[in-house]
Amino acid sequence: MKKSFQILFIAAVLFLSILSAPLIAAEKEKSILLKTPACFPLGLPGVNTSLTWVGDNLEQMSGNTLKMKVYEPGKLVAPLQVLGSVSKGAVNAGFSISGYWEGMIPGSSIFSSIPFGPEAPEFLAWMYSGNGRTLYQKMYDDAGFNVHVIPLGLFCPESAGWFVKPMNKTEDLKGLNIRFYGLGGKVLQKAGASVSLIPGGEIFPSLEKGVIDATEFSMPAIDAMMGFHKIAKYNYYPGWHQQATFFELLINKDTWNDMSPRQQNTLEILCRAATLNTLAFTESIQAKAMSVSKEKHGVTIDFLSQEILATLESAWAEVATDLSGKSPMFKEAWEDLSAFRKEYKIWGDHGFLSRAKKSE
Secondary structure, eight states: OOHHHHHHHHHHHHHHHHHHHHHHHHHHHHOEEEEEEEOOOTTSSTTTTHHHHHHHHHHTTTSSSEEEEEOOTTTSSGGGGGGHHHHHHHHSSEEOOOOGGGSSSSSSSGGGGTTTTOOHHHHIIIIIIIHHHHHHHHHHTTTTEEEEEEEEEEEEOOSSSSSSSSSGGGHHHHHTEOOOOOOHHHHHHHHHHHOOOOOOOHHHHHHHSOOEEEOOOOOHHHHHTTTGGGGOOEEEEOOOTTTEEEEEEEEEEHHHHHOHHHHHHHHHHHHHHHHHHHHHHHHHHHHHHHHHHHHOOOEEEEOOOHHHHHHHHHHHHHHHHHHHHOOOHHHHHHHHHHHHHHHHHHHHHHHEEEHHHOOO
């Protein structure tokens, strides 16, 4: 009986030690506050399901050892200074999009959105199960930035833009004054348009004053908040330039290395969950926004012609070739993504009902 009691006692001690191990580990971990300036307003759909959602859940999920305080654009750091500020340690984290760093890293937009695809499932596959994340980190390392990057948030497709006049043929692109983002802007320039990247707050006044004839900005639900429908009555699809858009959480690498493996894993898992959360949410809110634009505001919702899409796709091939010659980083990422897409194609062409119908 005495021996049985000793065995039970030892088993109970071992069991309690296993239960308390995470708490003991948490006590030994450093408490870290991530001060995180955002490049985009926190109230925007998609930002509130990615960055804000992580900030709201990080403390509890990390056992109170990680906290995040998020800041509106410009409150702590100007949006276009986020990467440099995180790298230098002026702040230890930031929420942004890789395309904002084109001026410093030509071709960096490839890790946010790519003209003519991939769509969200394929982009996710390359990023998480292909070489996407490795090359994403390598881009910042090779450029000399002291940051650790984690994908945070994946948006659904954008619209192709809002236009004051109808877009029917390739000639309509010639001389068009349009606000456009990223690699898509380079494509439109190649096709003959005059492109500018006007900050979000200046787009509506520019449309109103006739400074620009057209603009793209984001998904229909966000575009509705911008009021483009009041002036530009032609809203075209598909969003050939951004079929899916990744956003990013940048962590100062010294801060990242100070985290325990458990803390790092907690942040990684939360960001991955937020990415799924954001894709699901952004997909759920677009139809209503489009219906309101059409039925209440009299917007014409239409497809770009096959002629225009073919012209843009041809221009994109030229842009990709040009960038590959100028940027070794882009060349490496583009070739890897292209190889991934070539292998994926048989599945992409056959696995989805909508594509099967197109082939009939």
